[in-house]
Amino acid sequence: MSRATKETTGVATRIADATRPIHRVNPVAKLAAAFIISLTLIASIDWVSAGVVLLLEAALFGWVGIRLSVFLRRSWPILLASPLAGLTTVLYGEPSGQLYWEFLFIHVTDGSIYLGVATALRILAIGLAGMVMFLTIDPTDLADGLAQVLRLPARFVLGALAAMRLAGLLVEDWRSLGLARRARGVGDSQGFVGKLRLWLNQAFSLLVLALRRGSKLATAMEARGFGADTRRSWARESVFVGRDWLLIAISVLIAATAVAVSIWSGHWNFIFG
């Protein structure tokens, strides 16, 4: 049908072969791994820890079979955002050390260059880790993991999962709403405020439609016994086994190595300290 639906359903299998180990790892383990690495990188602003993480991540991604072409296509926002954030920090970051260039509020100094490089690497390392983890996670498998491994309430997890599926329909609804407004004579707008008002009105209509769809879906789910007192069973088993612990161990190892190298080279600066 539409290209949008194809893209959303294909995401999980395209970035790596479905047979590669990363697809058999429990999504909960992937979440934990991304969390461990991110938390470590947030603790300090130095280029060494971020650089080490980035290097080790690259090795890990290669090992789990991420395809480079798909990877680049998907990660361009991060690849673009990180140098931009770095540049901003170079220009406006806290000045210290030798001053190279100055203009109004811009001070390029030793200190701001150092901070800029550290920021860019940090965004890259956190962003890429998160992205790869999430692109290889199938939403249904994640829900299974959250409910069966982490024992989050099934009602909440499955409700959210079903709602996510409706989000795809909303894209189509948004398009139809836009056309309908033009047909009803209220699609003209002038200036920024006019456009904003039009957009807000349309967003409100979308909200109304979404609520109606949601309540219909809730009825359909309830009619199939969802939310009853019976203890639920699971058609798909979500297990947490050796390979999942292995991924977590690897992420701890990456984080620990980065911290160790950074401390040893004298670059570590604990920002909460």
Added chain:
Amino acid sequence: MLRGSRVTAHGWGWRHAGRRAWAVHDLELDIEPGEKLLLLGPSGAGKSTLVHALAGVLGDSDDGDDTGQLRVDGLAPAAARGRVGLLLQDPDSQVTLARVGDDVAFGCENLGVERDEIWRRVREALDAVGLDLPLDHPTSRLSGGQKQRLALAGILAMRPGLVLLDEPTANLDPGGVAEVRDAVARMLERTRATLIVIEHRVGTWQDLVDRVVVLDPEGGVLADGGTREVLAGQGAQLAARGVWVPGHPPAHPQRQRQVPAHQLLVAQDLSVSRIPGVVVASDIRLTVNTGRALAVTGPNGSGKSTLALNLAGLLAPAAGELRATDRLAQGAGSEPIRWKSRELLTRIGTVFQDPEHQFLTSTVRAELELGPRTLKLPEEEIRARVDELLQRLRMEHLAQANPFTLSGGEKRRLSVATALVSKPQVLVLDEPTFGQDAQTWQELAALLAGLLDEGTALVAVTHDLDFVAALGDRTLELPAPHPVEQVRS
């Protein structure tokens, strides 16, 4: 194999919270295990309310009041959940999970069925509805008819004693209707479940059911008996109240055909696309003329709706030309897509397939006033036009109602009226008769015939051959879709 459920109602009634009138009341009904029953009644007779109550999804005392007794196998319906399966009208709102197998398994999981048993039932149920797809097939790529069969499989896998179908084919094209009907027929060969179907179109189900019950909007039951006896005795009366009864077709309107045909829109070698780069129909030549109806037909995916949106000035042509003549353009330029939204109002009106997409206000009256206000017509003129339409469409009592709370037939009438009130020269309608009862159908046909005789040009995208016969002066049949060539961007 499981036994079918017994359904009993004794003086049962339900009133929705905040309403004065009872949706159903004084209902006496006994349904034997395994009976197949068609539930009829004019719109507003409480058919849906009864079926929702039996499925245990009407809610509790916050949602309404009940009287009397309603039992499924001697249990209150809420306690019998899982013994009862409910199939609803809207295919999109019933798919819960992303993969076909998981979606069918969902109900079994909620009932706590053991894993191996779940997958055995999933395969059985998919086979029973004739859905021959891999278990990991994405549910987002199913057609409407397939989605309804999927939902039916999900119900079957729960091994219900009672299966409820609430207008399961109202949103489907004729192919989808046949698909779902055949799936239900296959299902009935394999289960002894009791069946209750609500449907306007008797013809679709009469060979599958053995009993017909007609609900009385005043309360209780109008008729109850064998399919043949009830239809023979009550057929004419049912047809008059909007039920599609075989042998009692709604009247076709008389046409004058005295208005001369002047060209308003001319398409030459037109190609249309909804998503840029994906052309769904091409090489289209047609003219839209005053006082004439053009019916656009063709299988699903042939680009009918997309063509309609092009003719309506809402989408830009992908290639070729769509030109408005001076008679239609009146100084606005020859390309409808370049007209302002406000300029469209008096030139081309559009009625969307899903009326809910085009409602913008919170009352029926405000909905009708919107177009004339945008045109800055004088207050008296606005009031006169709106009052006249409300009366013509029998909606005066609903002037203050919220458009979203209307019945299906009322929503359709309102959506047509919102376009008519601005008096466009061309009216484009997308599947105007989908899911409509016979009465709404007849009124709609009469209304449109009147417009044609006044000189309005009509373009109707439709699967409804009756409608084409009643109104179509010319028919454009779009060919089946060729494998879509995707242009990579």
